Amino acid sequence: MDDLTEMLKGTLEGCVLEIIGTEETYGYAITRRLNELGFADVIEGTVYTILLRLEKNGLVQVTKRPSAVGPPRKFYALSATGREELATFWAKWQYVSSRINKLKEGGR
Amino acid sequence: MDDLTEMLKGTLEGCVLEIIGTEETYGYAITRRLNELGFADVIEGTVYTILLRLEKNGLVQVTKRPSAVGPPRKFYALSATGREELATFWAKWQYVSSRINKLKEGGR
DNA sequence: AGCGGTACTCAGTAATACGGAGTACCGGAG
């Protein structure tokens, strides 16, 4: 599948929130997870940009922990605001995707 | 539903293509149609931006016709390239939305 | 000592959608 980047705008942040919400984790691993999920050309730089934004907006709490295989990792966990934001994201996704599917089915 | 604009990035152009593909139509009417469909805060300026881009990229053919109730309308119809682009759009949508739904279901 | 893999930061660029001002055409109310 070729370039999906434009279509991911506005949803990638939500995906990252969901991943963090499932399990406390860190940037490098989140990137791997997204790649596994099929978002092959999502790159580290992009994920770190999102994580810094989430942190700045108070949606996540950060804990730095040493790693046995490299430099220290920044582990992210959702804050209360982050959980709200995640719920809002899924509500919007539900709304938008249902409308688009209706349009696709030729609904009027 | 509050601000959906970021989530629409990358999909709005495809929606406009789909609307044009269903029926030859013009900018003002496309805006009304999108609003009807639930994309309430999509605004004329946005749609016209997309239409000019589609025209520039050769995805549509344009015919100007007089109107009884206002200034002349620019009617848009898909070109062959536009039909291909529309098919690609739906393929991408299918791909992306299925991955996101899988993530939502906690799939791994 | 150096290399490959792990891990994060940051500055610059491109694409997309919104906002708002401007132009212009039409019919009906006053």
Add this chain to the structure above:
DNA sequence: CTCCGGTACTCCGTATTACTGAGTACCGCT
């Protein structure tokens, strides 16, 4: 007849978001 609201399009500037690429740094293994 003039003005106003609805129809219809254009253009410029702004904000957000994701990608690119270069840079820094830690670790274990050869």
